Amino acid sequence: MSKANESCKQAPGKIVPLIDLNRCEGKGPCVSACPYEVLLVKVSSKEQRTGLSIKGKIKGFVHGWKYANVIHPDLCQACGECVKVCPEQAITLVRREVKLT
Numbered sequence: 001m002s003k004a005n006e007s008c009k010q011a012p013g014k015i016v017p018l019i020d021l022n023r024c025e026g027k028g029p030c031v032s033a034c035p036y037e038v039l040l041v042k043v044s045s046k047e048q049r050t051g052l053s054i055k056g057k058i059k060g061f062v063h064g065w066k067y068a069n070v071i072h073p074d075l076c077q078a079c080g081e082c083v084k085v086c087p088e089q090a091i092t093l094v095r096r097e098v099k100l101t
């Protein structure tokens with residue numbers, strides 16, 4: 001757990017992380033940084049891979065199709081720790097209406 005929960009002011013689940021699969025390389029610092037276990041790195045499904053750019057497909061193949069996944073969106077408190085630690089700048093926080101990856 002980080003100190004992020006001390007500064008999280010958003011009600012859980014209203015703002016959630018959106019992962020850009022064309023950028024994510026599945027390295028996982030976001031998983032470690034999240035105080036609420038919202039994220040998990042796992043191998044993507046074929047459905048998740050549709051829509052990737054050519055560069056995204058090459059990157060995905062190289063890193064074994066591993067990506068950060070939002071597994072518990074209801075627990076996200078929008079503290080932004082995952083955004084700060086992502087080396088690929090693959091995470092943005094969005095309002096819940098946006099389809100999650």
Ligand code: SF4
Pocket residue numbers: 004016017033034035036037038039075076077078079080081082083093
């Ligand atoms: S903003 Fe990121 S680090 Fe913070 S609770 Fe949500 S998923 Fe976890």
